[in-house]
Amino acid sequence: MSDSQNGETVLRATGLSKLFKSTVAVDDVSFSLKRGSSLGVVGESGSGKSTTARMIVGLESPSSGSVEFPGATGSGRRGRARLVQMIFQDPFHSFDPRITIAEALEEPLRLHFDWSRERRQARVAELLDQVGLSTRQGGALPRTLSGGQRQRAAIARALGIEPAILVLDEAVAALDVSIQAQVLVLLDNIRRDTGMSYVFVSHDLAVVRYITTDVIVMRSGRVVEAGQTEQVLADPQHPYTRLLLDSVPRPGWDLDRVRRGRLELDSMKETS
Amino acid sequence: MSLDTVGLALAGTARRTRRRTRPSALVVASIALLGIVAVASVLAPVITPYAPDATDILNSSAGPTSEHLLGTDGTGRDTLSRLLIGAQLSLLAPLAVAVITTAVGALLGLAAARIGGAFDMIVSRAMDIVFAFPTLLLALLAVAVFGPGLTAPICALALGYIPFVGRIVRSAAIQEQAKPYVGSHAVMGFSELAITVRHIFPNIAPVLLAQATLTFGYAMLDIAALSYLGLGVQPPAADWGSMIAQSQSAVLQGNLWSILFPGMAVILTVLAVNVLGESLSDRFSLASRSAR
Numbered sequence: 001m002s003d004s005q006n007g008e009t010v011l012r013a014t015g016l017s018k019l020f021k022s023t024v025a026v027d028d029v030s031f032s033l034k035r036g037s038s039l040g041v042v043g044e045s046g047s048g049k050s051t052t053a054r055m056i057v058g059l060e061s062p063s064s065g066s067v068e069f070p071g072a073t074g075s076g077r078r079g080r081a082r083l084v085q086m087i088f089q090d091p092f093h094s095f096d097p098r099i100t101i102a103e104a105l106e107e108p109l110r111l112h113f114d115w116s117r118e119r120r121q122a123r124v125a126e127l128l129d130q131v132g133l134s135t136r137q138g139g140a141l142p143r144t145l146s147g148g149q150r151q152r153a154a155i156a157r158a159l160g161i162e163p164a165i166l167v168l169d170e171a172v173a174a175l176d177v178s179i180q181a182q183v184l185v186l187l188d189n190i191r192r193d194t195g196m197s198y199v200f201v202s203h204d205l206a207v208v209r210y211i212t213t214d215v216i217v218m219r220s221g222r223v224v225e226a227g228q229t230e231q232v233l234a235d236p237q238h239p240y241t242r243l244l245l246d247s248v249p250r251p252g253w254d255l256d257r258v259r260r261g262r263l264e265l266d267s268m269k270e271t272s
Numbered sequence: 273m274s275l276d277t278v279g280l281a282l283a284g285t286a287r288r289t290r291r292r293t294r295p296s297a298l299v300v301a302s303i304a305l306l307g308i309v310a311v312a313s314v315l316a317p318v319i320t321p322y323a324p325d326a327t328d329i330l331n332s333s334a335g336p337t338s339e340h341l342l343g344t345d346g347t348g349r350d351t352l353s354r355l356l357i358g359a360q361l362s363l364l365a366p367l368a369v370a371v372i373t374t375a376v377g378a379l380l381g382l383a384a385a386r387i388g389g390a391f392d393m394i395v396s397r398a399m400d401i402v403f404a405f406p407t408l409l410l411a412l413l414a415v416a417v418f419g420p421g422l423t424a425p426i427c428a429l430a431l432g433y434i435p436f437v438g439r440i441v442r443s444a445a446i447q448e449q450a451k452p453y454v455g456s457h458a459v460m461g462f463s464e465l466a467i468t469v470r471h472i473f474p475n476i477a478p479v480l481l482a483q484a485t486l487t488f489g490y491a492m493l494d495i496a497a498l499s500y501l502g503l504g505v506q507p508p509a510a511d512w513g514s515m516i517a518q519s520q521s522a523v524l525q526g527n528l529w530s531i532l533f534p535g536m537a538v539i540l541t542v543l544a545v546n547v548l549g550e551s552l553s554d555r556f557s558l559a560s561r562s563a564r
């Protein structure tokens with residue numbers, strides 16, 4: 001999956017930091033994203049992944065540092081929307097409960113494109129088809145769909161805006177394993193077909209291994225390791241990355257190694 | 273288990289599931305009563321048996337008779353006719369209060385929740401100050417300043433009730449805007465105003481409807497009280513409150529009839545409105561609980 005290395009940079013985060021009162025949620029995070037590539041952001045709960053994602057889409061403003069979209073022309077909220085869209089962990093609450101899935105998909109089309117009603121509805125049908133939802137499911141209210149169907153609808157809604165970048169914050173974490181696989185395959189196909197770039201936030205290393213080309217490992221708001229996904233996961237340099245890898249239950253899994261990793265990390269903290 | 277008990281058990285479940293979606297008999301009765309009162313008030317000029325200010329001195333302070341179905345008051349005016357004509361003012365004045373209160377309360381509550389910060393603080397404190405004032409006292413003050421009539425009390429009551437609606441709308445909007453769909457719409461490029469108007473407002477509208485209904489009930493009672501004190505509706509116009517006030521002399525002469533009917537009209541209408549309002553607000557809190 002390293003075919004992406006030759007694309008131009010579509011997103012550059014430089015020295016991103018975010019303070020909530022006295023909590024340092026994100027601390028001096030920098031990375032860049034090339035067209036058609038997929039950046040994994042991994043780390044345990046509370047490591048600042050969601051805050052980083054929210055700063056990329058503009059839902060939080062950085063306390064310091066910047067998010068740039070090189071080559072972008074649009075400005076303001078509408079302009080940014082054409083550049084970057086986000087899929088949230090909870091697909092249920094990312095829809096207005098009162099309107100049907102098809103209406104929810106049509107709404108952003110009306111905002112961003114100067115199309116006729118027929119053209120918008122044709123596009124909605126196309127989007128539904130792309131993520132494997134039927135017309136009947138499109139006419140349904142969000143609460144009548146399953147979690148996986150809603151998440152696919154959320155993906156379709158974001159795709160309609162044709163962003164250059166899609167930020168996914170634990171987008172498959174709430175789904176059953178078999179549904180997870182479906183959505184991941186869908187996402188991977190979309191990336192190959194459209195050249196869209198992903199920022200893929202996850203605590204699940206198996207998922208990150210499948211869907212991302214590059215990865216940054218976050219701990220307590222800082223990036224402790226960054227590189228190509230294959231390389232980082234095969235030969236982790238930082239003890240925290242090793243610990244994350246060791247924490248995944250698999251054949252030959254050793255709880256003692258996890259414990260030793262924790263101890264090693266804790267002793268590092270004291271000396272630093 | 274016999275077939276009969278199975279049937280009974282099934283009937284029981286059916287009734288229980290139906291109760292959740294269908295309004296109770298009390299609510300249906302309330303809606304019917306309000307419908308009748310509303311229709312009667314609209315048709316009043318056509319269906320009144322007598323002119324509301326025509327006096328029948330020979331039959332004054334009378335109980336129900338075949339000539340005067342609900343009797344007459346101390347000056348011999350037909351109670352049924354006055355009740356029907358009085359329904360117009362009795363319903364219109366609280367309706368005006370409910371409309372003003374709901375519109376302004378919704379606007380303030382939504383703006384406070386959505387704009388937040390210093391604006392929210394100022395609006396919330398202002399509402400707290402008005403909230404601390406007894407509404408009826410506010411209306412009395414307005415009448416003292418602007419003289420009797422309905423306009424001053426309508427405005428004063430609306431002002432007094434605005435904090436009730438404003439606070440409820442504000443907290444409903446704060447709860448609503450914390451939902452992730454608000455963030456996802458911002459990411460999709462929609463302005464805060466568009467999100468407020470197209471998504472947050474429609475989602476809290478049921479709360480608003482319930483509050484408007486309850487406000488109507490309170491306003492009706494307060495206006496009746498003002499009219500009873502001679503500060504609201506001025507003669508020769510009549511509403512139910514002023515009818516109660518004017519029948520006091522008849523009561524002193526031993527005729528309870530002329531106070532019974534306007535009193536009943538106020539009590540039953542307010543009860544019906546409150547039953548409806550409570551059921552609407554219950555329904556909404558049930559709906560929001562099951563959606564969570």
Ligand SMILES: Nc1ncnc2c1ncn2[C@@H]1O[C@H](COP(=O)(O)OP(=O)(O)O)[C@@H](O)[C@H]1O
Nearest residue numbers: 020023024025044045046047048049050051052
């Ligand atoms: N809105 C907020 N207000 C205060 N603290 C927050 C807020 N959002 C996140 N945090 C804190 O910032 C840290 C990082 O959170 P988050 O970015 O959600 O981590 P992750 O997504 O990796 O679990 C946590 O300590 C969290 O408690």
Ligand SMILES: [Mg+2]
Nearest residue numbers: 049050051170
């Ligand atoms: Mg998170």
